Amino acid sequence: MNQFFAITINGRAVTVRAGTTVAAMLLQCGAFSRHSERGEPRQPLCGMGICYECGVEIDGRLHQRSCQIVCQPGMRVITG
Amino acid sequence: MSVCLIDDNPEVGGQIWRSSVQKGVNAAASKWLLRMQSGRVTMRTGWRVVAASSTRGQSPAALRVEREGQYSDIGYSALILATGARELFLPFPGWTLPGVYGAGGLQAFVKAGLDVSGKRVVVAGTGPLLLAVAAGLRAAGAQIVAVVEQAPFRRLAQFSVRLLFGHAGKLVEGLGYGLRSLGTPYRTGSWVTRVSGKECLKTVVVSDGSRTKEMEADMLAIGFHLVPNTELAQLLHCELEGGYVRADALQQTSVERIYCVGEATGIGGVEKAQIEGRIAALAVSGRIESAKSLSSERDRQIRFARGLASAFQLREELRTLAKDQTVVCRCEDVNHGDLAGCRSWREAKLHLRCGMGPCQGRICGAATQFLYGWDAPQPRPPLFPVDVATLGGLRVDREEGPP
Numbered sequence: 040m041n042q043f044f045a046i047t048i049n050g051r052a053v054t055v056r057a058g059t060t061v062a063a064m065l066l067q068c069g070a071f072s073r074h075s076e077r078g079e080p081r082q083p084l085c086g087m088g089i090c091y092e093c094g095v096e097i098d099g100r101l102h103q104r105s106c107q108i109v110c111q112p113g114m115r116v117i118t119g
Numbered sequence: 120m121s122v123c124l125i126d127d128n129p130e131v132g133g134q135i136w137r138s139s140v141q142k143g144v145n146a147a148a149s150k151w152l153l154r155m156q157s158g159r160v161t162m163r164t165g166w167r168v169v170a171a172s173s174t175r176g177q178s179p180a181a182l183r184v185e186r187e188g189q190y191s192d193i194g195y196s197a198l199i200l201a202t203g204a205r206e207l208f209l210p211f212p213g214w215t216l217p218g219v220y221g222a223g224g225l226q227a228f229v230k231a232g233l234d235v236s237g238k239r240v241v242v243a244g245t246g247p248l249l250l251a252v253a254a255g256l257r258a259a260g261a262q263i264v265a266v267v268e269q270a271p272f273r274r275l276a277q278f279s280v281r282l283l284f285g286h287a288g289k290l291v292e293g294l295g296y297g298l299r300s301l302g303t304p305y306r307t308g309s310w311v312t313r314v315s316g317k318e319c320l321k322t323v324v325v326s327d328g329s330r331t332k333e334m335e336a337d338m339l340a341i342g343f344h345l346v347p348n349t350e351l352a353q354l355l356h357c358e359l360e361g362g363y364v365r366a367d368a369l370q371q372t373s374v375e376r377i378y379c380v381g382e383a384t385g386i387g388g389v390e391k392a393q394i395e396g397r398i399a400a401l402a403v404s405g406r407i408e409s410a411k412s413l414s415s416e417r418d419r420q421i422r423f424a425r426g427l428a429s430a431f432q433l434r435e436e437l438r439t440l441a442k443d444q445t446v447v448c449r450c451e452d453v454n455h456g457d458l459a460g461c462r463s464w465r466e467a468k469l470h471l472r473c474g475m476g477p478c479q480g481r482i483c484g485a486a487t488q489f490l491y492g493w494d495a496p497q498p499r500p501p502l503f504p505v506d507v508a509t510l511g512g513l514r515v516d517r518e519e520g521p522p
Binding site for chain 1: 128
């Protein structure tokens with residue numbers, strides 16, 4: 040797939056290749072998906088929807104498992 | 120007969136046949152995809168099974184599935200569970216740092232679009248998956264610093280000999296991965312003792328029991344073989360044996376009209392999953408003799424699965440890596456030092472919240488069994504965090520016991 044479009048991560052626009060998951064894009068940008076209970080930065084771990092380290096807010100919905108969600112044009116991603 | 124395929128992932132194919140952003144649909148999978156399309160299989164991707172709408176033979180048998188806040192009850196007259204497996208993660212100092220990923224996990228991220236070209240990666244843990252991951256990452260442009268396998272060389276050599284006699288297909292596969300890994304240090308009998316970095320990974324320390332070596336890396340892909348996803352089968356009252364779902368020669372579980380195939384009945388890779396899937400499909404459609412004709416191939420695959428389990432057994436040293444301050448339950452940030460004093464999973468859950476986070480013990484549960492010898496946590500509905508609306512109207516089996 041060779042389509043490209045923009046999404047925003049914490050308000051910042053990034054260019055995404057169609058088919059890329061939100062978690063893969065977060066990792067590509069070196070972003071942390073969340074911070075743990077005691078404030079440690081975390082990134083997605085398991086890649087298969089089990090660990091919930093990838094949980095982010097997408098288009099206003101909280102706790103979305105970003106490794107199971109393919110980026111869509113105009114998506115707004117907010118990390119924790 | 121109508122067939123519905125429910126898959127939690129955005130696309131079918133599980134992990135091994137996951138399609139890749141760069142290369143498209145897996146070639147082996149595409150043949151089956153075409154058959155499914157022409158055979159009128161209803162595909163529900165992105166739907167998660169969160170509960171059984173009725174249990175223990177009450178009719179109608181149905182599964183409650185959820186997707187993006189919407190739920191649906193899907194009735195069935197026969198159910199084939201192919202819930203797969205997940206990686207086993209063992210805690211060690213620094214394992215929660217950004218830059219540390221599962222071995223299969225990093226492979227999944229690459230297939231999902233992550234570009235790793237030029238990244239220095241250490242691949243570690245145990246299992247044949249490590250070689251597959253190293254080969255895949257290298258093909259994607261990563262620089263593999265080392266592959267670190269905890270199993271001793273002697274045990275791996277014995278496994279390879281069994282491969283030679285029993286499973287020519289897998290030997291070729293293994294050699295292929297091995298050859299492509301040439302030039303990359305393959306350290307057996309070795310394990311990661313800790314990693315360090317400020318906010319993300321910088322250094323990986325590896326030991327073989329006598330010497331340690333520090334390596335600089337951008338990423339660590341680490342996993343300790345696989346653990347079967349048995350939660351749904353357990354929720355449906357299927358009996359387990361040795362931690363796997365017990366299935367007979369026709370893949371039927373202890374519950375009538377519920378079948379189980381693939382990794383959930385024993386970790387054996389894609390060939391075992393395929394033969395068992397075919398057997399279950401033939402059995403469900405009443406073609407018993409055809410199903411039975413596949414049994415010798417099935418037995419071979421089961422023997423291979425047992426060989427895998429014994430070749431890649433975990434060594435004792437892996438129990439001693441976590442320090443008091445090392446997080447064990449990642450969802451709730453519960454430390455090893457606090458958990459080591461608990462006598463059971465239930466005590467840890469109630470007093471320290473271990474396992475009460477969104478992963479519901481899927482990441483820490485198997486680790487705590489290995490570290491502390493506790494029993495496995497019992498799954499309870501909902502199997503995943505759900506919207507409150509999804510819980511409405513669910514009948515809860517009165518016979519479900521305490522957690």
